[in-house]
Amino acid sequence: MNTLTQIHTDIDARVQAIRDDNLDWLCGLGCDGCCHRLAEIPRLTAAEWDWLREGLAALPPEQLREIGQNIAALAKQSSRPIICPLLDQSAGACKVYVHRPVACRTYGFYVQRDQGLYCKDIESRVAGGSWAEVVWGNQDAVDHRLSGLGETCDLTEWFADWKPNEDMT
Ligand code: SF4
Numbered sequence: 001m002n003t004l005t006q007i008h009t010d011i012d013a014r015v016q017a018i019r020d021d022n023l024d025w026l027c028g029l030g031c032d033g034c035c036h037r038l039a040e041i042p043r044l045t046a047a048e049w050d051w052l053r054e055g056l057a058a059l060p061p062e063q064l065r066e067i068g069q070n071i072a073a074l075a076k077q078s079s080r081p082i083i084c085p086l087l088d089q090s091a092g093a094c095k096v097y098v099h100r101p102v103a104c105r106t107y108g109f110y111v112q113r114d115q116g117l118y119c120k121d122i123e124s125r126v127a128g129g130s131w132a133e134v135v136w137g138n139q140d141a142v143d144h145r146l147s148g149l150g151e152t153c154d155l156t157e158w159f160a161d162w163k164p165n166e167d168m169t
Pocket of ligand 1: 034035084085086087088093094095096097100101104
């Protein structure tokens with residue numbers, strides 16, 4: 001099975017295995033480093049957007065409005081890195097954590113070395129001799145599975161085409 005739910009389940013199992021062996025693992029609530037320095041606007045498959053939309057539709061209206069303003073500003077921003085428009089910056093937490101995209105679930109645990117996409121904080125700990133038993137996941141394999149889950153667009157594009165009222169009725 002290669003549904004989004006199955007991909008989530010497989011990633012969660014791998015992540016949990018790493019966490020079980022590394023109680024001081026950095027990636028989790030309290031660390032929002034990657035959400036603060038995204039290399040690009042998040043890209044999501046149609047299945048990921050459908051799931052994220054559910055999380056967005058469940059937010060209080062003022063939070064959704066704020067996210068809409070953040071996303072509109074982001075669409076015009078050319079400088080990089082960027083701060084994720086779904087991050088609650090005062091709390092340092094994701095507003096849609098349960099519904100977050102796959103890239104957010106894998107970032108601290110999976111590697112795409114060619115593109116330099118992995119957590120440098122964790123990498124430096126591993127290079128320094130901590131967590132020697134860590135086996136990084138292969139992000140390319142995850143991306144291959146995601147490629148079967150519909151078209152991929154920037155978050156800004158999905159959001160611009162979304163009619164929230166249709167998901168809230
Ligand atoms: S969607 Fe959530 S977890 Fe992912 S980068 Fe944005 S704030 Fe962070």
